[in-house]
Amino acid sequence: MPEQVRGVVARKMGAPVEVVDIVVPDPGPGEAVVQVRACGVCHTDLHYREGGINDEFPFLLGHEAAGVVAAVGEGVTDLAEGDFVVLNWRAVCGRCRACRRGRPQYCFDTRNATQPMRLTDGTPLSPALGIGAFAERTLVAAGQCTKVSPDVEPEVAGLLGCGVMAGMGAAMNTAPVRRGDTVAVIGCGGVGCAAIGGAELAGARRIIAVDIDPAKLRASERFGATDLVDARNADPVTAIRSLTGGFGADVVIDAVGRPETFRQAFYARDLAGTVVLVGVPTPDMELELPLIDVFSRGGAVKSSWYGDCLPERDFPELVDLHRQGRIDLAEFVTERIRLDEVEAAFDKMHRGEVLRSVVVL
Incomplete structure (x- = not known):
């Protein structure tokens, strides 16, 4: 059954974000629902709020996230409920001209979930970078989920989803x-x-x-x-x-x-x-x-x-380097915040007070 959860939405250009109820559908073929554990506050989310990406409001913000797979749709064989994953916005298709030439890091036809998440009045939401992870749960294409070691904190692993990897x-x-x-x-x-x-x-x-x-x-x-x-x-x-x-x-x-x-x-x-x-x-x-x-x-x-990354190659490797002590990804986490503190985190970002504010759910 579709679930109603809380999420951070930008309704119109430049307006403060709101925490509202949203509806997440059951995963369809090739899709997965992820229970979000943590999501970093990235400049790209602010660009969305300010209309700097496109004008497809309302946006469900958040994309730099890690969580646990809650459910998978038909045909998904490489993910299972309970897998710990970092979400990515480059789910390669394997078929476009870049992929066929052995350059999947430049995939020109990356995949997202085909079903929309919605406001409770039925209005479809545009998820930031096809993810929309300032929410307790989100719907993504299964290929947007990259499995990594569950021994790393979600607020650390999630940063690989965008800024740190870039x-x-x-x-x-x-x-x-x-x-x-x-x-x-x-x-x-x-x-x-x-x-x-x-x-x-x-x-x-x-x-x-x-x-x-x-x-x-x-x-x-x-x-x-x-x-x-x-x-x-x-x-x-x-x-x-x-x-x-x-x-x-x-x-x-x-x-x-x-x-x-x-x-x-x-x-x-x-x-x-x-x-x-x-x-x-x-x-x-x-x-x-x-x-x-x-x-x-x-x-x-x-x-x-995106740092010309290939998520399935680079995310697990960087997590392993972190676990070995060769890099300290935790150094990027300035503060841990709640969903209702995202707007304040944007202000801190403007003032240059943080490397990363991270929403922990």
Whole structure:
């Protein structure tokens, strides 16, 4: 039978979110219902609330989540009730041109549940990134569930569902950072600190953290930053070059996603170096660069989709690294909150007071 549970909904652009009753249907073919244990508060959820993704209101927010499979639909054979899973928004189809060419991390036809969740008056909800996990239960495609060890806390595991994976993957998969590289990361929020952690895991010899917030710069040291640049008092390009013998970094990761930070990243890299954009811009942003500079500097300019991850490969691996003590994913959790504290968490995010607020259910 369909279940009525509590969820966090954005009804209209810019309005405060509300905790309301929603209806979650029984899973259909290829679907699963997941009892959500924890869900991180991500900038992308705020983008949805502000209409920065699309205007398909009302939204059921939340996507950076872990939980336990409560039920599966017809034809689901690789999940069972009780499995501990991290939810992902790249459930690969296995059939599109990217998948057929052996590049499932770029799948162009990712799957979501086909049935809608609804408000109690029957209004269909748009789940954030096809997940909608600021809720006691959510309906997803079975392929959006990635099984990981249940020995890790849900509030830690769930962060792999978006921000931590995006940042670590930008360094380890998209760039990719190689042993001995110099790396600069512009923006030291959750994604930027994850990129720093990924660069350290990959063997970077120098990792330069750039931000305008001294608290975030101090936090970046916990993840492996070797040098700090306060962009309020120093030009990031000049500072990065001075720390790399005048050449620039081998890899520069823009974890902010603004034209000005992208330009800084572009000019702060060494000749034939790599720029990676993992910060999410808004649709109105435009970039101007002299084409001759794009040509003459060589190297690579890349955007990182979800850290170019393959969830079934990367999520269990990172959980195992956490369990081995090689990375401390718990460092990303600033506070644990309730469903009715999501709006306040957005305010803290705006003020730069948290790496991650995590809703615990």
